[in-house]
Amino acid sequence: MHYTVGKLAKATDTKAVTIRYYESQGLLLSAERTAAGYRLYTDKERDRLLFIRRSRALGFTLDDIRGLLSHADHREASCASVDAKVKDQLEQVRLRLADLRAMELELERLSACCEGGVIGECRIVESLSGRSQKPTVAGPPPGP
Amino acid sequence: MHYTVGKLAKATDTKAVTIRYYESQGLLLSAERTAAGYRLYTDKERDRLLFIRRSRALGFTLDDIRGLLSHADHREASCASVDAKVKDQLEQVRLRLADLRAMELELERLSACCEGGVIGECRIVESLSGRSQKPTVAGPPPGP
DNA sequence: GCTGATGGTTATAGTTACTATAAGGTCAAG
DNA sequence: CTTGACCTTATAGTAACTATAACCATCAGC
Numbered sequence: 001m002h003y004t005v006g007k008l009a010k011a012t013d014t015k016a017v018t019i020r021y022y023e024s025q026g027l028l029l030s031a032e033r034t035a036a037g038y039r040l041y042t043d044k045e046r047d048r049l050l051f052i053r054r055s056r057a058l059g060f061t062l063d064d065i066r067g068l069l070s071h072a073d074h075r076e077a078s079c080a081s082v083d084a085k086v087k088d089q090l091e092q093v094r095l096r097l098a099d100l101r102a103m104e105l106e107l108e109r110l111s112a113c114c115e116g117g118v119i120g121e122c123r124i125v126e127s128l129s130g131r132s133q134k135p136t137v138a139g140p141p142p143g144p
Numbered sequence: 145m146h147y148t149v150g151k152l153a154k155a156t157d158t159k160a161v162t163i164r165y166y167e168s169q170g171l172l173l174s175a176e177r178t179a180a181g182y183r184l185y186t187d188k189e190r191d192r193l194l195f196i197r198r199s200r201a202l203g204f205t206l207d208d209i210r211g212l213l214s215h216a217d218h219r220e221a222s223c224a225s226v227d228a229k230v231k232d233q234l235e236q237v238r239l240r241l242a243d244l245r246a247m248e249l250e251l252e253r254l255s256a257c258c259e260g261g262v263i264g265e266c267r268i269v270e271s272l273s274g275r276s277q278k279p280t281v282a283g284p285p286p287g288p
Numbered sequence: 289g290c291t292g293a294t295g296g297t298t299a300t301a302g303t304t305a306c307t308a309t310a311a312g313g314t315c316a317a318g
Numbered sequence: 319c320t321t322g323a324c325c326t327t328a329t330a331g332t333a334a335c336t337a338t339a340a341c342c343a344t345c346a347g348c
Contacts, residue, residue, distance in 0.1 A: 006324065016325085021306065036314055038325055058247050062305070083258040090251040097244050100237055103202050107234040114227040150295060160296085165335065180343055182296055206334070 003041040012049050019049065025062060027052055027069065059089055147185040156193050163193065169206060171196055171213065203233055 005016040020039075022028045028048060031039040048069070055065045064085060071082050149160040164183075166172045172192060175183040192213070199209045208229060215226050 004325075015307085017308085018306065020326095025305090034314095034325095036325080038314080056305090058251060079258060083255065086251055086255050086258070090248065090255055093244055093248050093251060097241070097248060100241050100244065104234065104237050104241060107202060107230055107237060111227065111230050111234055114223060114230070148296075159336085161337085162335065164297090169334090178296095178343095180296080182343080200334090 001043055001046075003046065005039050005041075008041045008046060008049065011046055012053055014049065014053055022049070022052060022062075027062060027066060059093055060085075064089070145187055147190065149183050149185075152185045152190060152193065155190055156197055158193065158197060166193070166196060166206075171206060171210060203237055204229075208233070 003011060005019050008014075009016045009019060019028065023030060023039075028045060031041050031045065034040055051069070051072070052065055055068060056062075060068065068082060068085060071077060071079070147155060149163050152158075153160045153163060163172065167174060167183075172189060175185050175189065178184055195213070195216070196209055199212060200206075204212065212226060212229060215221060215223070
């Protein structure tokens with residue numbers, strides 16, 4: 001099976017620009033080209049892209065993935081380091097989960113204390129500027 | 145009480161560069177200056193900065209915060225829209241929580257299935273490239 | 289008074305993982 | 319033969335900072 005970028009994009013639920021971006025970042029090798037210069041992909045590249053997308057969905061950075069891919073390319077090597085990366089990522093995810101749970105709790109608390117008055121008496125605004133309490137969550141999270 | 149950027153930074157657990165950045169983005173008004181051009185802040189600005197930091201820690205974007213601040217500046221206005229923003233943010237947080245929980249689950253599963261062999265047989269790598277299953281989590285999350 | 293450490297100032301560029309835009313070339317269908 | 323969908327490249331923009339450079343101010347100790 002052969003794919004142009006667009007076809008590959010659809011087959012992997014990715015955008016064409018993103019595929020080209022991955023190529024520019026060295027995650028996908030330079031694809032073959034037609035006479036007109038169109039990229040041509042095979043199932044092999046599709047699988048590699050799926051690997052990337054799936055890893056991204058699990059929160060790995062492109063840098064992580066570069067590492068995972070280089071490991072995966074050496075089938076005879078030990079998979080201990082791959083496992084270590086997964087465990088590491090799991091830890092990161094758990095930290096972020098704890099942060100988010102704290103945020104959820106506090107937002108719930110905030111939301112519950114609004115009684116529909118005017119801002120001068122709004123406890124939300126009050127709470128947000130209150131210097132009595134230290135922030136309950138770690139640091140500013142990465143924005144979406 | 146008067147603060148220079150550095151003092152304010154310490155008092156609010158922020159970096160000086162970040163404070164200047166907030167000023168450049170219109171979240172903090174231009175501070176007064178000493179003869180030498182040093183920024184000088186008072187408790188009022190410190191509170192405003194705490195509001196910003198606290199809101200950031202709860203996941204609001206700087207844009208959200210600009211909105212919250214402009215509301216907070218009109219004490220006689222209704223606080224309904226502030227409440228709406230909090231509820232909105234709560235929803236976002238819950239979505240991200242669900243995503244992260246799915247990631248946690250899958251990473252646990254992956255981690256459990258590594259038996260310390262070589263990569264050729266590693267089920268982690270296999271799972272990550274597996275095209276049988278659709279990703280279980282929404283989209284690529286924001287990196288850290 | 290001098291010197292060095294510390295801390296202030298600006299402007300510019302880099303980060304991550306894309307996304308958007310522009311300006312143009314290719315291809316299949318009607 | 320033209321229309322429209324698709325491909326190509328290069329460049330700039332996004333969020334929320336962070337890092338760097340090059341320079342000026344303040345203060346403690348000698």
